[in-house]
Amino acid sequence: MRRRNEKTSPHQPQILKQMNKRLILQTIRRRQPVSRAEIAEETAISRTTVSQLTEELLREGWIREVGQGVSGAKGGRKPITLSINDDAAWAVGVDIGGYGTTIALCNLAGQIKQKRTFPSSRTSMLDTLGEQLDRFLSQVDPGVRIIGLGIGAPGITRASDGVVLSAPALGWTDVPLKRLLEERLRLPVYVDNDVNVAALGECWKGAGKDKRNVIMITVGTGIGCGLILNGTLYRGSGWAAGEIGSMVTDADAVDRWTDPVFDGFGFLESKAGGPGIVRQVLGQMEKAGPSSPLRRDNGRLTAKEVFDAARKGDPLAKSVVSQSIRHLAAGIINAVVLFDPEVVILGGGLMGSADLVLPKIREAVKRLSPTQPEIRRAQLGSDAGVIGGAALVLKECSDPIGGVL
Structure with missing residues (x-):
C-alpha cells in the first residue's frame, strides 16, 4: 500500500506506455512476422494493451500488417501478423575519416538509400562537413522521416554530449560536434568514436x-x-x-x-x-x-x-x-x-x-x-561506419523505435 506522503508522478503513465511500445517493437523486430497474441505472451503485457499500442504503432507507421499466421491448436481464424515497417523512418550515418568522409541515408533495416563521399579537410573540416550535410539533406525526398544523424569521429569522443575530445587526424581538440550540427541542421545528432560506430554496424548487419x-x-x-x-x-x-x-x-x-x-x-x-x-x-x-x-x-x-x-x-x-x-x-x-x-x-x-x-x-x-x-x-567494408551511424541513432533516439536494436 502506498504511504500517504508518496506521490505518483504525472509522467509515470506516459513513461510506462513508451516503455511498453518499445518492448513491443523489440519483440516484433526479433520475431517478425508475429501475432498480437504472441507479443502479449512473450512480453507479459495484457492483450488489451498490446492491441491498443499496436493500433497506435500502425497509425504512426512504425509497423505494418503482413498477412495471416498459423491457427492455434483449437483451430479458428488465423491471426493477423505484424512486422516492422522498414521505411517508416530513416537515419543518416556519417563516417568521418582522416582522408575521406561518407554520408549515407539508411532505413530501419540498415539498407542504404543514398550515399555521398567527399575528401576530409584538416584545415576546415567543420565547415566542409556542415556544407556537405546541408547539400545531402536537401536532396532527400521531403516525404522521408529522418529521425537523426549518427556520426563516427576518428578520435576520443565523449558520447554523452557529443564532444570530440581529441582527433589528431583532423586537428580537433574539444570540438562540440553534436551541439554545432544540431544548431545547424535542426535534427538530433549522436556522436561516438569511429571504431565504436563501425562495431555497431558489424554487430547489426555484418560479422558480429x-x-x-x-x-x-x-x-x-x-x-x-x-x-x-x-x-x-x-x-x-x-x-x-x-x-x-x-x-x-x-x-x-x-x-x-x-x-x-x-x-x-x-x-x-x-x-x-x-x-x-x-x-x-x-x-x-x-x-x-x-x-x-x-x-x-x-x-x-x-x-x-x-x-x-x-x-x-x-x-x-x-x-x-x-x-x-x-x-x-x-x-x-x-x-x-x-x-x-x-x-x-x-x-x-x-x-x-x-x-x-x-x-x-x-x-x-x-x-x-x-x-x-x-x-x-x-563484412561491411567501407559501409560499416555509416551503417553503424544509423545503428547509433536507433539505439539512442527518443522516437518509439529508439533502443530496439
Whole structure:
C-alpha cells in the first residue's frame, strides 16, 4: 500500500506506455512476422494493451500488417501478423575519416538509400562537413522521416554530449560536434568514436550479427578497437576504452620507447599500423637488395606495397611484415584474455592483406589464449561506419523505435 506522503508522478503513465511500445517493437523486430497474441505472451503485457499500442504503432507507421499466421491448436481464424515497417523512418550515418568522409541515408533495416563521399579537410573540416550535410539533406525526398544523424569521429569522443575530445587526424581538440550540427541542421545528432560506430554496424548487419560480446579492431593508419560487452558499447571512464593502438607489446619498450610515428600515436600503431610498417622498412633499406621491389627513387612507399613484396618473397618485407603481425597478434591475445569475446572482427586497410594476416593471428590466438573466440574479417567494408551511424541513432533516439536494436 502506498504511504500517504508518496506521490505518483504525472509522467509515470506516459513513461510506462513508451516503455511498453518499445518492448513491443523489440519483440516484433526479433520475431517478425508475429501475432498480437504472441507479443502479449512473450512480453507479459495484457492483450488489451498490446492491441491498443499496436493500433497506435500502425497509425504512426512504425509497423505494418503482413498477412495471416498459423491457427492455434483449437483451430479458428488465423491471426493477423505484424512486422516492422522498414521505411517508416530513416537515419543518416556519417563516417568521418582522416582522408575521406561518407554520408549515407539508411532505413530501419540498415539498407542504404543514398550515399555521398567527399575528401576530409584538416584545415576546415567543420565547415566542409556542415556544407556537405546541408547539400545531402536537401536532396532527400521531403516525404522521408529522418529521425537523426549518427556520426563516427576518428578520435576520443565523449558520447554523452557529443564532444570530440581529441582527433589528431583532423586537428580537433574539444570540438562540440553534436551541439554545432544540431544548431545547424535542426535534427538530433549522436556522436561516438569511429571504431565504436563501425562495431555497431558489424554487430547489426555484418560479422558480429547476433553476437553480444564482440571486439572489433581496425588496422589502418592507426589501430582502433570497439568493445561491445553484453550487447552494450563499453566506452570507459574517460571515453577512451579500446585505444589498443597504445598497447605495449614489448616489455623492453616500457623503459626505452619514446618514438611514435605521429604525435598521439601509440606503441602498437608504430609497429603494426600502416605508416609504422613503412617506416620500419625505410629504416632498414640497406638490407634490401638492388632489385628489391621496395626500392623507390622518390622514397615513397605504402604498406600495401610492403605486403605485396612479402608475398613475392622479398626478405626485408617478409621480416617486417612478420614482426608487425606478431605485435598485432600479441595485442589481440591480450584483448581476448581481458574481455573473453565471442568473436574478434578485424577491419581496416590492413585486411586487404588478410591472406597473410588472418592465418597467423588465428594460430597465435589458438596457441596462447585460454579462450577461443572466432577471428573474423569485417563484412561491411567501407559501409560499416555509416551503417553503424544509423545503428547509433536507433539505439539512442527518443522516437518509439529508439533502443530496439
